[in-house]
Amino acid sequence: MKLPEIHIPIIELPVNNNVKLFMKREDLIDSQISGNKYWKLFFNINNYLEKNPENPFIITFGGAFSNHIAAVSSVGKMLNIPSLGIIRGEELQDKWRDNPTLAFANQNGMNLRFVTREEYRDKEKLTQSLQKEFPDALIVPEGGTNEDAVNGVKMMLNDETKDFDYLCTAVGTGGTIAGILKFSEDNQKVIGFTVVNDSSLENTISELTLKQNFDLIDSSFGGYGKIKDENIRFINDFKERYGIPLEPIYTGKMMQKVFELIEEGYFPENSKILCFHTGGLQGIEGANLLLQKQNRNLIIK
Ligand SMILES: Cc1ncc(COP(=O)(O)O)c(C=O)c1O
Incomplete structure (x- = not known):
């Protein structure tokens, strides 16, 4: 037996701005082996x-x-x-x-x-x-993250993803963005939302891909694994609005930053933005346990 190829649909997330926002829900691949993993x-x-x-x-x-x-x-x-x-x-x-x-x-x-x-x-x-x-x-x-991993991320891209101006992903070790970048079109901009403060990431990504059509945007909100009240509120609001769960370490921080960038006018009018939901939802339970231990009054829904 081998891991099978799986096709993931792209859905639109309506926003009140002059851009078009979409999500590719790799989190739906499997509830546990989800997303980029x-x-x-x-x-x-x-x-x-x-x-x-x-x-x-x-x-x-x-x-x-x-x-x-x-x-x-x-x-x-x-x-x-x-x-x-x-x-x-x-x-x-x-x-x-x-x-x-x-x-x-x-x-x-x-x-x-x-x-x-x-x-x-x-x-x-x-x-x-x-x-x-x-x-x-x-x-x-x-x-x-290794060469096979970077090549595997190619499977997240297809003819439909070529149609977007921006491809967005959360960045930890850099393997996922390296795969997206390596197989992206030259006219696409790949944006990595970094949740770890690692000054070597830019070099790692350039070396793995030999491409430059990317930007890294700090989305650590105070540090790796740190969860602020505003992050929890964002995740819960997002779920209420779109029916899509996010976790607080990677995808929640990425989407919060994407919305901030949209508000700031970072993306030109009529841009088509695709965000990859890289899963990780198993982490919500552990995050809620930590929040409880810290006597925080909020939980991730
Ligand atoms: C849910 C989720 N998204 C994104 C990433 C980032 O992936 P990478 O380490 O390839 O940068 C991870 C890494 O663990 C993750 O768990």
Whole structure:
């Protein structure tokens, strides 16, 4: 069995301005292997399975609330492949069952191994020792960004997406925007909404794509993983208005910034803007638990 190709429709989000806003809902691919994760894993997994059909085994890395860990564990379950998640933070060893993402990954059959932050940081050393321990395993990097991932993102584009002036995506490690940019038309502008403060992103993206028709716009709203009341209000209003859920780390911040840019007149009149909904909705439950712990009166609906 392999991951199948899936066609995702584009829908219009009516706005009261002189631009046309659309969304491609990659979040609907699968409730758990959602969005960009599916496409970033697509060639990684399918190429590996072609070479190792007998005893496949997948290893990857992630933090406590990682969408990537959730996605890889779901792929493992879907294709009946055992998997191992290397999780940042020894302290989670005794309390991972209270973490919805890790509990979900484990229910999918993913074994979890907890390492210190220091060990986690040295990915090269960690990867080498894992490759020694599991010589035939597929080791997918954190966030799933590699060349196969960038090429998999091509599947998010098609003849319909060529019709847009702007292609918008949230940016973490840069793999998704690199794929969109690499396969975009030269007359299209690709906008990356960065949620992580990482000064090397621009170079990483240029090197992966050799293209320059992109802009990065800071959409961190105070820092990676920080959730402000205004972010929650935006997500809840957006869901009420369009019936589309967003999560607070990537897609919520991107869409909030897109609306700010529309209000500021950033996009010329009659521009056609396409935003990719990159999923990650499994993170809402964990985010709400954190908000509760912080005694915040708001929750993400
Ligand atoms: C929901 C969601 N959107 C966007 C991204 C950004 O993807 P990339 O790491 O390829 O930049 C991520 C990354 O984890 C994500 O989970």
